[in-house]
Amino acid sequence: MQQTPERSALVRRPAPLPRPVATREPPEGRARPVRQAARGQGRTPRRRPRPSLEHYLTTYASPELPPSWVMVEELTIGQLSTVYRNLARRSDRTAVAAVLGLTAPVLESWLQTYVRVRNVCAHHGRLWNVGLGVYPVIPASDRISWLDGPLPERSRQRLYPVLVSLQAVLDTVSPRSRWAVRLHDLVAPRPAMNLAGMGVPSGWSDDPFWRRHLA
Template sequence: MGSRVPRQRGVGVYDKPPLGHADLVARMQDRGLVIPDVGRAERYVRSIGYYRLSPYMIPFRRAGSDDFRSGVGFDDVLDLYVFDRKLRLLVLDAVERVEVAVRSALTDHMAQAHGAFWYADPTHFRDVRRHRDFVTTVHDDCARQLLAKPEQTDGALMHRSALEHYLMTYGTPELPPSWIVMERLTLGQVERLIGNLKRRADRTAIAKSLGINEPLLVSWMRTFVRVRNICAHHGRLWNAVLGVSPALPTSPSVTWLADPTAIAHSPARRARLYPVLVALQSLLSTLSPGSSWAQRLKALIDEHPGVPLVAMGVKSGEVVYLPSAETVRVTPGQGPSRA
């Protein structure tokens, strides 16, 4: 937190009683939400949770009021919730692919340029304290593995982890080679490790293998970590205020929108999801040229026309895709087919 001064706490007393599912559905009806099938609504409230569902009601309310706009139905709210859930899964799929590729690029370059144990050498890092803390986490991981019950194997069906194999086979060096360590890091740890590399030439080489440049790599990784955490914790993604935004490419060598003005340039709007979706499309177009991810994103948005896309940071309210999203026609409920 540094020297940041905490905000003043409120002074009110919370005395709202907990309500049952039927009462919560009745409250929504009292506020003007059209619910043709009360029993069905109660089942959804039970399985989802009212306070997880309630933020998806906000776009459908009258300004400055808890009451819903005329004609808004329960299915409108549910459709937005379902869209966001599918969007999280789709984004998590893309982030996973990018994460795997970044780990590989980091390991390949640094190991070939500086040896298998480069991560243990402080001369490769800008912030020595942060590097020391990182090496401590690797030591701790190895210690936990040694304290744990030996991993059980079952012939070809189950093999020991790479770390277990190294620790049970070798005594020197004490720590395992980088390609074992990198696979055990979180995305956040990978992002911080790349950001702490001392030589820009190393960061540039890693970025180049991914089809982008060094400033984009550092910026986009920071944003992907934030988005991945939202997805992993089932948070609202569609209208999330990320607090960080991916840098926009200035080089024509980086795949990007033909019309970059489609992305809002105000800081508040830039820190929304849409620029991240474009950045993921850009990376996947290089890492996996045959990927249908962009087409699946387009199909998802087309299937939910009632979603207010401006909240994603789309400047005009109309999503603009990379060209790869337009090369395949996707019919809702069916797989992609060549246009």
């Protein structure tokens, strides 16, 4: 699929960062940092990789604000959802969604659902037999990866459509992912009652949407 100029500009790699600010020796009488002092003694501690934002702020003086791709790495899923929803231009929201093989309304809905699921998991809440309160929009377009068969009405307010939406995104961002196989191995041995509580219909793995990932 040929990218539009607007979409190409969105996913284009950032320009090279400016040269690092030159470091200076500490003023006379001030102790050198512990790590620097330890270098000559063979006791250099192992360094952990620094986040991109920390690296930028401690290395570069101009421009003052870091590139957007650096900032995005530091956002929570909730903040990312808010940023996307508040993009002023619809064309920008459309371009971002298109990269994931989605439409803008679908991506906005799914992000809000992922925020809800993340919060439940972070607080050790229960997912398998409860309504989430926020549910993913069911795509109406055939261009979006989704179930071939109809989604049962009783499943719409349970976890199952969230699982389908996650696999739909993975179809674009990680086509070789084995997530569907791991999901199947996790839920297949469960009693039918447990699956029903998640909204997983009987024979769910026979749907062509799942079969092509489980082959």
